[in-house]
Amino acid sequence: MLVxxxxxxxxxxxxxxxxxxKRLTVTxxxxxxxxxxxxxVTLFTILDxxxxxxxxxxxxxxxxxxxxxxxxxxPFLLMMASGILNSPLSRRWRWSIGVLILILLLVDxxxxxxxxxxxxxxxxxxxxxxxxxMFIVTLTFITRWFVRLDREELK
Amino acid sequence: xxxxxxxxxxxxxxxxxxxxxxxxLLAFLAIPKRFPIKVSIIYLLTGVFTGFFFDxxxxxxxxxxxxxxxKSVFELTDFLSHVMxxxxxxxxxxxxxxxxVKFRYSPVYILIWTIMSMxxxxxxxxxxxxxxxxxxxxxxxxxxxxxxxxxxxxxxxIIEIERQGEKKSILLQ
Numbered sequence: 001m002l003v004x005x006x007x008x009x010x011x012x013x014x015x016x017x018x019x020x021x022k023r024l025t026v027t028x029x030x031x032x033x034x035x036x037x038x039x040x041v042t043l044f045t046i047l048d049x050x051x052x053x054x055x056x057x058x059x060x061x062x063x064x065x066x067x068x069x070x071x072x073x074x075p076f077l078l079m080m081a082s083g084i085l086n087s088p089l090s091r092r093w094r095w096s097i098g099v100l101i102l103i104l105l106l107v108d109x110x111x112x113x114x115x116x117x118x119x120x121x122x123x124x125x126x127x128x129x130x131x132x133x134m135f136i137v138t139l140t141f142i143t144r145w146f147v148r149l150d151r152e153e154l155k
Numbered sequence: 156x157x158x159x160x161x162x163x164x165x166x167x168x169x170x171x172x173x174x175x176x177x178x179x180l181l182a183f184l185a186i187p188k189r190f191p192i193k194v195s196i197i198y199l200l201t202g203v204f205t206g207f208f209f210d211x212x213x214x215x216x217x218x219x220x221x222x223x224x225x226k227s228v229f230e231l232t233d234f235l236s237h238v239m240x241x242x243x244x245x246x247x248x249x250x251x252x253x254x255x256v257k258f259r260y261s262p263v264y265i266l267i268w269t270i271m272s273m274x275x276x277x278x279x280x281x282x283x284x285x286x287x288x289x290x291x292x293x294x295x296x297x298x299x300x301x302x303x304x305x306x307x308x309x310x311x312x313i314i315e316i317e318r319q320g321e322k323k324s325i326l327l328q
Binding site: 025026027028030031033034035037038041042045046048049050056057058059060063067071146149150 | 191192193194196197200201203204207208211212215216217218227228229234237310313314317
């Protein structure tokens with residue numbers, strides 16, 4: 001049930017991701033996905049295994065649902081945020097959509113908490129705000145750097 | 156969570172990881188450039204990401220089939236163990252492109268790399284990079300390597316199609 005629910009959410013995110021106009025090429029999106037995967041997996045592992053601030057469930061089904069969150073929902077939301085912040089939209093629109101995506105990430109965290117896929121020991125949703133904001137800002141700059149790499153190579 | 160300590164010394168596993176990174180880096184720098192910089196970065200990151208993906212799904216609870224390096228917690232050497240895969244994936248793509256492997260021969264190419272990967276994993280396990288648990292053996296990795304290398308071949312074609320498209324659009328300009 002839980003896996004199906006999170007698979008449905010993930011699929012909705014994928015639908016939105018596919019429909020949203022993108023300025024990034026496939027190569028750039030793959031790069032971004034890899035970077036997000038590496039950064040988030042490292043941080044989530046440290047928070048879970050090393051610090052034990054956000055321990056994850058031991059239940060198999062919940063664990064699968066958690067993997068859907070961490071390898072599809074969160075990366076695709078972050079990719080959308082990074083793409084939009086690098087788009088030619090007006091600053092107001094870019095940041096408004098960025099904030100909306102941040103809220104969606106927090107809702108996702110809330111759902112993981114509600115369904116006991118994760119537990120907050122020395123953590124709260126308030127701490128997730130700067131964490132995801134940092135992710136979005138960092139990824140926006142990394143994306144900008146990567147997109148411009150071709151031009152530097154041509155010089 | 157109970158932390159398992161396998162050893163605390165700077166020994167075989169750390170040296171294996173460091174030497175692998177250095178040798179991989181030197182080989183990467185030594186061979187002629189074959190791909191545009193963005194594609195090279197993707198091919199390097201493919202190995203790193205794959206390492207992260209499998210080591211953080213198979214080696215964590217609830218399954219926890221193996222631990223990496225000296226402790227069951229995440230350490231710097233674990234991070235470097237993933238970085239070690241960068242040159243490995245790069246050479247997978249590099250040779251696939253260099254040898255101009257035809258699609259129908261890709262299963263053979265995948266099998267050769269899978270057997271080679273098993274050998275490297277066996278060596279890694281001997282020096283203490285991997286510590287198998289809960290009945291996991293290297294033979295389960297065989298299936299994972301087949302899947303991983305197959306997905307890498309698919310990735311190669313996805314990127315090639317985009318590159319060919321870019322070349323065509325440049326020619327049309």
